[in-house]
Amino acid sequence: MHFASDNAGPAHPAILEALTAANEGYLMGYGNDDITRGVQDRIREIFEAPRAAVHLVSTGTAANALLLATLSQPWETVFCTQVSHISDDEANAVEAASGGASLTHVPHSHAKMTPEALAETIESRGRMVHSPQRGPVSITSVTERGTIYSTEELSALTDVAKAYGLPVHLDGARFANALVALGCTPAEMTWKAGIDAVSFGGTKNGCLAVEACILFDPDKSRELEMRRKRAGHLFSKHRTLAGQMQGYLADDLWLGLAGRANGAAAALAEGIRALGLGESFVAEPQANILYVRWPRRVHAALIEAGATYYVTDGPLEGDREAQLTGRLVCDWSMTEEAVETFLGHLRGAVRG
Amino acid sequence: MHFASDNAGPAHPAILEALTAANEGYLMGYGNDDITRGVQDRIREIFEAPRAAVHLVSTGTAANALLLATLSQPWETVFCTQVSHISDDEANAVEAASGGASLTHVPHSHAKMTPEALAETIESRGRMVHSPQRGPVSITSVTERGTIYSTEELSALTDVAKAYGLPVHLDGARFANALVALGCTPAEMTWKAGIDAVSFGGTKNGCLAVEACILFDPDKSRELEMRRKRAGHLFSKHRTLAGQMQGYLADDLWLGLAGRANGAAAALAEGIRALGLGESFVAEPQANILYVRWPRRVHAALIEAGATYYVTDGPLEGDREAQLTGRLVCDWSMTEEAVETFLGHLRGAVRG
Amino acid sequence: MHFASDNAGPAHPAILEALTAANEGYLMGYGNDDITRGVQDRIREIFEAPRAAVHLVSTGTAANALLLATLSQPWETVFCTQVSHISDDEANAVEAASGGASLTHVPHSHAKMTPEALAETIESRGRMVHSPQRGPVSITSVTERGTIYSTEELSALTDVAKAYGLPVHLDGARFANALVALGCTPAEMTWKAGIDAVSFGGTKNGCLAVEACILFDPDKSRELEMRRKRAGHLFSKHRTLAGQMQGYLADDLWLGLAGRANGAAAALAEGIRALGLGESFVAEPQANILYVRWPRRVHAALIEAGATYYVTDGPLEGDREAQLTGRLVCDWSMTEEAVETFLGHLRGAVRG
């Protein structure tokens, strides 16, 4: 019953196998090899973006920070929500990589911003030379609250950004989960919806540690490469990254893994509803993350029973009936049995 | 009728005279001179802080950024309000000087934060290694909305900061205006109220361009000096800064100038009240800045009549009865005549 | 005949096996797991340094930059040679990670500095507030020219640094190669010789991508952790790094791999001497890297025959008798056969 995070499960065996295969023999370093080139080509193909620049890194924070540094100037501000990973979980990585760009928070509902809120926030910045100048917009989908932007919603946001001449970055740490849930193509979820740059995540969806930085306009490709190098993010044995990504993309493994994670979360959500707890969802479940509001005693009983997940707004000790928020994440390795067991304990706890 | 800013008026003649006197003869550079040492000693005396480190710079942005960089680490976040000068008017100067520290906004009312809001915001940061770590608190008084913290209010805020082990910086761009309004001593408004570092402003109160960075704990004095040097803020002909500050502090000129500015603003406020517009103040006037809500036609008439000030939330064209916010600032050079003339035009405009 | 670099060969199969084993099951992220803790303990044991802070990263550039940023201030300068990896091969990574520290070159002979040269260079910096202040000394061993510092030489250098109160960093990208060549203990080569911090390399010696940052004084451990996080170098699936390091250290695999690489290089050197080319070594071969001066036609013939290595000071076209420098690197996977084949071609080329 491991619902803590999709970075706590194992990598898929096929990823390890691909990595092991890529390890064979002698290969020039730093990405100057056929495995890397093959992976870059495959990503361009998947995204229907033959000119896109594609560069691999090992962490999502690196992908976000390097892309946003490439899209911004140090006197600009990046528009994002307060709960975005770049604001809340990266210890000033964007500020560091960019040499001092700031973040400006756009009001949000369940981690999603509206075009109106975005426009109003953009308007509040860039006054003459004094305030931080308007820089890129950074959107996350699947969001940090488990919600997803529809392609129409993405287009509406990027329309606002474009009206101000601002580029748009998509934090796709859970790109595949969003894609499978939307049932659209990678192109439709990105450049066709006005997205300029994507952190294309692999780590949370069955890889060990690999993400792709994608720039649909390749003009800044060299800048990204230099930023990656000076940040210590250029791997010498580059097949370490490329081998994983090769396995990830082969035979649509990445889509299958996201489907499994989303499916497990859907089964979990259905089970919760079946227990009459459908009202406890903070937002309508869409991908592989559920946020639920349950009494403290319910959380305590579940964790006592061996479930692993985060209660985000309070300790397990205290008023037993107080409502606390739990975050339940399913990764590709989540089993039907684990979901069933969890629901069994939940049933007991609720009745308890 | 020049109410645009207290940086648009001239320096006081005595400042120019002191600067001219300081210019005589040969003097070793970089602050290694008796005028500078005298000024540092005088500031320590005024603040009853014999151990304090005092270093001069030419702009308020430099003072704020260098002090906050000295008090923080690049992976920390500085707590301030959204309307603070460091957030809204310095184009990421804190982020730049600190090497990437971020700002976290504390909710505010008329630019003042409450201890509760500060504590809650501090709690929201510093989660494990992931989120930006808790760093210094930065308070402004006179605030960017013209309000002032009482010494009790300052103590209540610094108590919260101290409970978390965080240092507190005071942006005192209008330090003298706040001091005169409070009627307390510099020590009472700063270290006796728990403040650790002060940007002690001179520019807005009758100097040309000089501010003092004050660190009550001198342990980080050398760090501040090195940060000033590498930022290009160490003046070679250091008497350029020290001469101004010498004139500013001599014979309590600085207090007199602030008294004049505050007095002019008080006369302006009284005149506005006398016109039955006492309800139009956004916040109760306390120092030398008034924020007023008047119909657009009133603003338009005043500016048409030659008044200079900022209407902060809309253009002068549009619905004539719509309420817009005006910012009226009095500097030391504001005359009774100018205030009277303005009030005359206001009377006409209101009746208009 | 792959002599281009020890990052071009494959990882050792046991590393892949260890990684695959570490991938089993559910494990909390970000290094908060038993595999990581076990690896940290093992490194402390190997170094006889029970209090040392140990943190894993994926690249040598990251290890160097994060450690040197932790040991320095942005207004300081790092003393190193002109040919050091941090100066010549990391695209300003130290400057970036430190927020603007500079590098100062110490004169060197075959990439080794003398205590006299180090002292003289330190003396040239730190003048008052003006010049960059004296910061850490960074030494590499095995050096970038294939030479090694004896423990006595290391101690003599660190004595100089200590006399100025400066910490000393060892870039140990090829730590095991140096250790095996010296025949001393890890403690003798580091803290017993006055070294404060080590980039303990794994990648070049048979891992995929893992290095350990070691701080013998753990006071700055938390700072290193925060710097790693904000640089995007904290792996969520941390076992990706820890699993490799576990395999690397198990059963002294790391020492065996370095012994193989050094042995292959020794066999290569002996073969070169046997061909009467003993004078062509730029410096006496000590570990797994040889620098040789041969006529252009010899290099051209070898590369034509399929050998892979860098000729560092000129193109392959030109005066056929001109002496050019070749760099020959052996990694753990170098075979006797490859060395023999290479020597056969060399024999032919020399006679050619």
Place this chain on the structure above:
Amino acid sequence: MHFASDNAGPAHPAILEALTAANEGYLMGYGNDDITRGVQDRIREIFEAPRAAVHLVSTGTAANALLLATLSQPWETVFCTQVSHISDDEANAVEAASGGASLTHVPHSHAKMTPEALAETIESRGRMVHSPQRGPVSITSVTERGTIYSTEELSALTDVAKAYGLPVHLDGARFANALVALGCTPAEMTWKAGIDAVSFGGTKNGCLAVEACILFDPDKSRELEMRRKRAGHLFSKHRTLAGQMQGYLADDLWLGLAGRANGAAAALAEGIRALGLGESFVAEPQANILYVRWPRRVHAALIEAGATYYVTDGPLEGDREAQLTGRLVCDWSMTEEAVETFLGHLRGAVRG
């Protein structure tokens, strides 16, 4: 007998008068005023560069660092000599302002680089993605050793830079001294000789604290403005800077002051030669700085007699006949009497 530095003398009275005049009345802040615009136009006129961007700052370090940051990327390296002010006297200001660009030293003779040395040094950088990439070339004239580049020498250097596509910056802290010595026009000494950006110094030549950043190609003007703002170098009472510069340029005061400084140095040099010490010049005197090699006892006697200057390579105590280097700087305020007095003491000391 004040020969320590041209930043230790007073500002010229006309500068103070111009500043006092500029202080009259009400003026919008941040450079949005007619005095500033007038000064910018005048500089464009003087340089025959109607499109040039001109921005004022208060220190030479700020001018150098902001211009070089604007001309470079953080992964690039700036080519300069080891004795350049940016390398030796600005405590990593370029590294700080640029967000981590590095400096690479070009070999020099008396602070001047040759085209060959520059080309060779450029060649040594920019290897693939690994080493710092080639960035701007920074030249100083009058150099830090008192020498001057002829316009032909400048052109030869900029030709090399242009061949690599690199921009060229001139540190003109003593621009007027060089110009007067060369007897050419500002255009001939800058853009006609291939210079792209100039730190046009005022402080050392009779101002209090003002320098102009000049970019002949105005495309990066806005970037420079934003960098100035975030560095805390945008003055609110901008006439503080513009007023000085106005006085400096009026009636060719700046040329007259440089002529006086150079003339005093020439008289000093002639007097030294007349004493038979013509061989003691480290380099042929050209502007307002002399470097001389004299026995320690001579320096000691002069300083004992009240002369102020730096002995740069040793203390005044020690072997009395050892040759030490003295730096003698004349500013505009140097009098014939002071020179004569000094020469009198020198005569005595030499015979001593």
